[in-house]
Every structure is written in structure tokens, then in C-alpha cells.
Amino acid sequence: MRVLVCGGAGYIGSHMTAMLLQHGHDPVVFDNLSKGHRAAVQNARFVYGDLADRNLLVDTLKKYHIEAVMHFAAFIEVGESVDRPIKYYQNNMCNTCNLLSAMEETGVQKFVFSSTAAVYGMPDQVPITEDLPKDPINPYGDSKWMVEKMLHFQSQTGRLRYASLRYFNACGANTNGILGEDHNPESHLIPLIIQAALGQRQEIRIYGVDYPTPDGTCIRDYIHVEDLCKAHLLALNRLNSYGELVYNLGSGTGYSVREVIQTVQEVSGKRFKVVETERRPGDPPVLTADATRARNELNWTTDYPDLAQIVESAWIWHKNHPNGYED
DSSP states (O other): OEEEEETTTSHHHHHHHHHHHHTTOEEEEEEOOSSSOGGGGTTSEEEEOOTTOHHHHHHHHHHTTOOEEEEOOOOOOHHHHHHOHHHHIIIIIIHHHHHHHHHHHHTOOEEEEEEEGGGGOSOSSSSBOTTSOOOOOSHHHHHHHHHHHHHHHHHTTTSOEEEEEEESEEEOOOTTSSOOOOOSSOOOHHHHHHHHHTTSSSEEEEEOSOSSSTTSSOEEEEEEHHHHHHHHHHHHHHTTTOSEEEEEEOOSOEEEHHHHHHHHHHHHOOOOEEEEEOOOTTOOSEEOBOOHHHHHHHOOOOSOOSHHHHHHHHHHHHHHOTTOOOO
16 A cells, blocks of 8 residues: 655654555655654655645645555654644644645545544543543643544545554664664653663653552553554554544553663663652553553554563664664
């Protein structure tokens, strides 16, 4: 299938592009490189462009005879979204609306959307199922939820088939050691800890040690990036028969901040300074996924369920690319 991968030079998008190639699909990467890296695109065809440019989107969809679109082009920094909400609604919501409009004009109906567990806000129960109330507490999560609502109503017209995949904590690196996680600024826990192990960061901070969890620190669900991409492939295929799919993507297993720090230390063989500090506002004690629906409907399984496997793949990439990609 000819697939337009929006944000395909970014972390998850580049891994998805590689997996599409591996499975005989024909990806075309569309990216403005504001967050992504040209080196991460590797051998796929590349279109330098912004989702705000509707004319270019229409031209690209027509030129390459695109059959499906995957969207990984959102801004993802929660803190920045609180400080600059308009920036997030503009890119995450308005630009995605632009893309959907271009798809409608050109007759492209299949769409796989990178959503987030942030649409649930502070859920009353865990593990989190897809049917829990959607109550995002920041502009990032809200912008994603607004896109999901657009997708739902557009699908009711019969002109869109979509899958919305709600990620928990994406992490790890391509097992061939070529692709990895290179954000600037970095905000994800595992690469931050690895930076400390590499001596690139003076310390790691634990925000809150008095949560109602076994060791007092927050518990989160970590899912390997290649397991995420595998779910996208399965969802894309299922869109041949269904018009609206919504899935949580997580391992279902939670690890605390202390456990993640300990795992990085064990994998890397390095020790570093750990500082305990106050809680951050809005951090729930536990967030884990109930991915039963994805397992049952997509026959999705995770190949890297163990935290040590995830951390080891990330450690190898960061150790071999201490300065990230060389664009």
C-alpha cells in the first residue's frame, strides 16, 4: 500500500516508516523537520512540507497516488502545551483538519492516527479501558481528543475509515540499532535517565516519593516503539473491513520511576545522582493500559514486554549516538 507518513522523520514516525518498508509497503514521508531528523528517514521517499500547506498536501496525495495516511506530526510536550496552548491547537488540531480536508478532496479514505492516553486525563480507575470518560487536563491531551471527535464525525459520512491509537509511554529503539529517540528538548523518562548514565546530565529528579504505590513513586505503562508500530500495521489492514477503530496501546504492566532508574543502572552498569523532590501538579499515581481490545480484535501481541529489553534497546542506540542523529 502507498502510505503517506506525516511526521515520518520523528521518533515513532521513522520507526513506522522502516516497518512499512520491511512489510512491502511503499511509504512516503511528509515532514517539516521542525522536530524530526532527515537522517531518520533513511531510504524512503521524502517530501519536505508542513501540514499547514493544504495545496502541497493535495498535490502530494495526488502525485504519489496515496492510499492511506498515518499521522505522527503532533507536538507532544505537555508543559509547553500549557504555556503555549494556541501553538498546540494550531498544529495538532487545525493542521490535522487541513490534512483531513485534503484527503477528502483527493478521495483518500484510510487514516491511522497517533493519539494518546492523555485524552483520559485523571482517570478514576486503572487499568484504563477505551470506554472510560475523556477528560483531558492539558491542551496537548485536549487537542488530540478534538481530533478524535473530528475523525468520528467524518467517518459517519462514509468518506473516512480511521483507527485512533491511544499510546501510553512509547520508548525503546529499533532493534537494528539504526533508529532511536532524539527529542530536543527531551522530556521522556527513559532517555533522560540514559543521559544521566552517559554523563550528559548531572542528575535525575524523582518528582514525588509519597504516592500510594509500593515504592512511593509514580507508576507508568511503557511500550516498545516497535510494538506500537506493529499495532499500526494491524490496524491499517483492519480498516479494509471497518470504518472506525479505537485502541489503547500499552503493555498493561506498570513500572515505577524507581524501577526504571534501577533498570537503566543495571543495563548500563552506570551510577548517577538521583534527587528526590516535590510532586508535579497533575501527575496521577498510576497509569496503565487495558489493551484487551487491541489484543482481541487485532491479534496484537508485544514482542518486547520486559522493561529490561526496552531499556537495553534504548541504551545501545544512545550509547552509539551520544549526540543524536547527525543531520
